[in-house]
Amino acid sequence: MDATLGIDAHRTFPSYASEKFTTWFKKEARLNQSRYPRQVAYFHGCYVNYNYPQLGKDLVTVMNAVGYGIKLLEDEKCCGVAKISNRLIDEAKRDGKINLEQIRRAVLEENLTVIGTSSTCTFTIRDEYPHLLDLDNADVRDEVMLATRFLYNLIDSGKAKLVFRDDYKKRVAYHTPCHMEKLGWTIYSTSLLKMIPGLDYVALESNCCGIAGTYGFKKENYNYSQGIGRPLFNQILGEHVDLVATDCETCKWQIEMSTGVPVANPISIIADALDIEATRRANSVNGQ
Template structure:
């Protein structure tokens, strides 16, 4: 590559007014002084990097890509995108074996589910954790998510697929790696809710991981290949089959909608608005009066809602919390919006573990002081982090809604005939 390839930036760094608000809101700065902060790493650094790539600072790897800098910026500068784009363009360090293992969730998940009991038991052993720490630099203090013995896709094809065409209205479901390999119950819960309000749920054709872990670990070619495949499948669903695409993961939907065009240069403008979080879709149906929900009379829980960072960027937490507040037996507590610190694969890495936990500590204290039955959140890695760091169980709002829903009464209210 010659220097002429570095003389243009696709990001709006010149709109930065140097107010430092992004640095104040950055969760990394207070706990990791090696990170220069979003202003210096983003807009300031971009001016130098455009002159020569030699100005690239490897400490940009400490950025979580949480986008809280962008949420706080009064000028609308895409600070997080500037930092991530710089890592993509200028970083010459090759991904380690550890990074490739953490990022390739489909490969690891496919292998792990086939031997789930053995894998789950092995990953709990302190001796195995110490070896992974020494050899792979995956911190021995980190708890791994459990793998399911049956994937969600397998369950869907065996138990649910046959009856989905009998409904009059239809959606497609981007389930993501977590639902498929770790927690199929969340996918089952979405199917249960959507069927109860008269929607058939379909899977995208050969869905692949959204690619967020590949992007953050520097595997950009693979991320782009998978993204192109997913966008093709989403277009088939939205444009050819007239089925909007729903997701239950805030990070998956954020990646599909915003990271594809901003970081991978993949145009998704024709399907972006038809790709959304399931709670947003369901809330709008209820709010418009198009569908009605009936709830169990004996369901009572005090639930705290944690806003994931990418949910904060989307601005969609209001939909999840509004759905929770529709349940008569729920006392919903809104936690202060704070980063949990895990940032996907970031918190698994030995060099990031202390930073990860330091970022999350204020949130962990707040949760324990709230005295709730559950924490609700729309991000699976936030769930892993909170459950590892507090004694409180974490549930996706969709699973809470499914638990509280009176299915038969909801079907009757909506006049659903199958």
């Protein structure tokens, strides 16, 4: 690929899962979701579907524990960010139209909020569809949000409660992705992490990781990409953390490759630290 496609040989590629998230969901989870009186729709994105289904499974675990069922969009396409960044605007617009049709069905016909676990996908659908693809999403934009924002709002309003394990002990640093900066929603993810009693929280300085989607994969950009991310990598290594948390999958790839430190979405960290049965009981008491 270095010689023929211009993808730098130093770049570590994300692995592909042996089973897609949508396949797992249809076999293992879909039938159980209807028993929850409250529902949300989930825009899972390409990363969860093809690379890391565990994040989608973790979201199902957390939302079910607080009394919410998960419904997938019927015909979800890629959010379009990779096509936009490589100037394939017509193709991105085609997929965006299909996504908005599915989102409108969920929001306007089924009265569901659409949640995502990727800051990039969420930002693209909310803010880049009208700005770059000329797709009007004003009727549904406010009902598309990150899962951490949705979950935090439930807890803050007293509609849900999280109960954590006593034996969870980890030092975790949070990295704010650039799209998360634009959304202004870092506070929701970091506030949820700080609710975990056994989590030693480390706030990282605001630095771009340097990958910028497909930018950092290209041979002509690789050295620039690593140079941009180096201050962040050095800070992570200097903090001696067990784990880095971030809401962006490409940031995860870049940080793991460049530091060797494992990276997880805040939803996965919450799922790992959660006392599932105690949380179910707590939310049953709350009428969830």
